[in-house]
Amino acid sequence: MKIDKETYELSKMAVKEKFQGKGIGKLLIEYSIKAAKESGMKKLILYSSTKLPPAIHLYKKNGFKEIPLTNSHYKKSDIKMEKVLE
16 A cells, blocks of 8 residues: 555455465565565565564564554554565
8 A cells, every 4th residue: 555655555464374384474565565666665564463473573574673663544554564675
């Protein structure tokens, strides 16, 4: 989701439980990063929940860093992360 001319937000990403652990989330993240770079974006942001440790681990593994949670429009999110694109 385009936030501004330099930022995309990864939103509503999920893998059904029966398909988890098969590398699908990893592929989604890698594709999202590649597509954002190709579109000229400078960063990606996302909102998530600390109740989803596997997701948080995946984001951190792919270079996302926790930043202050501001302006969250998602009721269940309690963490905001960003990845500055190179």
